[in-house]
Amino acid sequence: MDADAVIFELYGLRPADFTRARDAYVAQARREKDTAAAAAIGGLRRPTLAVWAVNLLARTRPDLAEALLRLGTELRRAHRELDGERMRALSHQQHQVIGALSAEAAQLAAGAGERLRETVLREVGEIFHGLLGDDDAARGWAAGRLAKPPPVTVGFQGLEPAPGATPPPVTPAPRTAPVSAPAPAPTPTAPARTAAAREGAAEASAALRRTEQRLAEAAAARDRAEGEAADLREELSAVRQRVEAARQAVRETKQAYRRAEQAHSEARRTAEKAARRLEEPARRGLTRGRPIADPHRYP
Template sequence: MDVELITQELYGLRPAEFAEARDAYVAEARRRKDPETAKALAALRRPVLAAWAANLLAQERPEEAERFLALGETLRVAHRMLDGERLREAARKQHQLVATLARTAADLAAEAGQPVSDTVLRELEQTLHGVLARPDVAQEWARGRLVKVPEAAVDFTAVAPDEGALPVPERKREAERAAKRQAEQEAEREAAREAAREAAREARVAAAARVERTEAEVRRLEQALKSARQAAESAAEELARLSAADEG
């Protein structure tokens, strides 16, 4: 029994389905005399609805999740370095993006058969703010394993900066490393998007070629059918002529 695969499956289920499915897997592990797997699975906790919907967002919208995680890293680096300008610039994006993604998560939950209330929507926003502010929450969210709503951390007011600002040279190096990471991540995302666009173009060309071949085959068959009908009519006329001659 693959604990990782089972865990991924369980956290993809709606919260109401989680406990029964987990317990069934635990019972199966015990039946197979696999106590370690049974213990690991039994330790899994049912996610609250807001955490489940946030996990669903991370799994169903991976590109948006990557961009959101990159924003959180930028905010945390800026906060550690007390870089007010970068912090203000990134924070301007925060509220709008959190609200948009929370609504997207709510829509995904509804599509999965689990509508959410306004209260849960607010908890979703709180969860996403926590993803931005706390690396541990971000890590669990990226894996789709959040089980509860983190404590409120809006605009990083709940996150204390490191004691003492980093020395200027270290600030610069940290900023350069963060900028490099962001550039590399964006390059990877752009390469993936370009590969997807190229695959789509090739698929369109192949589809157009198939359509053209199919239309040509249809025309050939129509012509063959027309010829066959003409031959049948000629044969019928010949048969009628011969029948008339015999009778005469």
Template sequence: MEASDEVEQVIDALYVSAPAGFTAARDAAAARLKAAGDKAAAKRVAGLRRPTLAAWASNTLVRADPEEAEQFLQLGQALREAHRALDGEQLRSLSHEQHVVIGALAREAVRLAEEAGTPVSEAVEREVEQILHAVLGDPGVAEDWASGRLTKAPAVGTAFPVASPDAVARAAGTRPGPGPERAPARAREAERQAEARREEERREEELRSAEEARQRALERVAEADTEVERLERDAARARAARDQAHADLAEAEKRRRAARHPRHRTDRR
């Protein structure tokens, strides 16, 4: 196996595991690669970002059923083409299929997460749905998701950059959507969602930094404990050597006194 293939397998294994253990596993993998002499691979692995819970849950779909994931990607391509062509009939059909498939995949992601021992909340399930919408609308997001290494939900607004609601409605042969009077409300809702997403990303980043700091502290504690144990062993050996030296000195003094005593009496006589 080539070194590059081995590194890809290491990275895949990291993104398969639940996010809670990602940082420790990543740092350990980077340390192993560095010890093996592959500094470039170690640097690459050390720079990997921990996925959010929703991103990890959506990644599980790719690994659990690659064929279904490929069909979902093909649905996204068909939707984008229909939007570009303003094909009303196809838009109606594919839009309905989009909602059905996204709902089913989001529920499957929840099931897979629970099966992996990491249950997720309804809020995370909704975020998985947002990720899947973005996968359908943005080829770049689709590529990241297809790799199984998506790290966070895409920014709000990556779903479908359609020409205009009126144009799509005319192509679909339906009435136009909500008029301009509802645009401010939609804008406020989009901004609220964007701010909530930014706040969540900030929390995720703070958590990642805290976990990394904790891991470094644990490593320093382990090193310090090892050093203390070594010093204590050295001290024990030194104390034993000192006690033996004192014992040898006492024995030597005893023999010296015994050796001197008879000569002293002879000298007096």
């Protein structure tokens, strides 16, 4: 069994159809004695509705997926080079691109029979934001095989400024100091500015990493809760199907009982009619015959 092809197919299915198809492929792999494929496929968790929607976008609109990949590459380069002006411009572009991709994903999902609620749309936007900072996850998503949401990030985890990178010089605005003003403080030298910038960037990166860790833990907890909720929904659906089947069986049993009662009533009426027909000749004979005289009345 081609496990990669099966995995690609499974992540293209709607979440409601995922578990049944996965279990069928696992059973087939076991029948074929393909333990590796059975393990690889059996370990897949059902994707959330948001993950399915972004995978649908990547499969349907690869041009949009490539645009997000390019934007992520440019954002990471600007971060490494400490190019604040470029970062601000790309950040504005990022919000526009994520908004457009989220709207397109919602439209594609609706066309496939799934209407995305507001909470799911927010998750879709968070996934696109996370993909900008995670190149590996972005590549998997562009191939239509994203398995779970990437960690929610504030910046770019694991990306430090490039060695020797310095922020672009800031030209101070000219000003005329009052005559009575004290002498201005000495202007920091370029190496000092560089060291301060690196120290600030390191502190910001550490703060971002702490924030990202907390967000990642919250996202993992959310994923676990969604998975458990999905399993419970499947169990509830199965119970409802069994209850409906039992109700149908009760209805059919009642109908059969009513038919049996009707048949019994008809059989009883038929038997009564037959008995009356058998008794009629005897009654007619008694009516036509004359009574025998009592021999003791006439000597």
